[in-house]
Amino acid sequence: MTLAGALDAIVAALAAIPPAEWVAVLLAFGYLILAVRQNAWCWVCAIASSAIFLVLFAQAGLVMQAALQMFYIAMGIYGWRAWRRGAGESGGELPCRAGAPDGTC
Numbered sequence: 001m002t003l004a005g006a007l008d009a010i011v012a013a014l015a016a017i018p019p020a021e022w023v024a025v026l027l028a029f030g031y032l033i034l035a036v037r038q039n040a041w042c043w044v045c046a047i048a049s050s051a052i053f054l055v056l057f058a059q060a061g062l063v064m065q066a067a068l069q070m071f072y073i074a075m076g077i078y079g080w081r082a083w084r085r086g087a088g089e090s091g092g093e094l095p096c097r098a099g100a101p102d103g104t105c
Contacts, residue, residue, distance in 0.1 A: 024052035043080035047073055 001009075027049035034042035054069035 018056070020052055021056060024049045024056070027052070040080070040083050043076050043083065047076040047080070050076060 027045045031042045031045035031049060034045060050069045050072040054066050054073065057063075057065040057069060
């Protein structure tokens with residue numbers, strides 16, 4: 001196979017991916033970027049991405065992959081609630097762990 005043939009095959013494979021899957025992937029990248037920036041909107045992106053993948057996997061008959069997406073959605077809801085609630089019973093602000101070992105940013 002030539003380089004041009006390989007590139008044509010790659011482009012054809014990318015063009016065959018449904019738009020919903022592209023949206024789910026972009027939302028997953030959004031989750032990653034927002035989580036690194038410690039933005040609470042990361043959970044919305046994670047839940048939306050997993051919900052789209054849930055539908056896609058269920059339509060394809062991939063039952064266990066769909067079940068895994070349900071787990072991811074549940075963990076996204078848990079993470080969002082924990083982030084909004086704060087640290088422990090005090091309801092205080094969640095510590096920032098991106099900086100120094102003592103939790104300061």
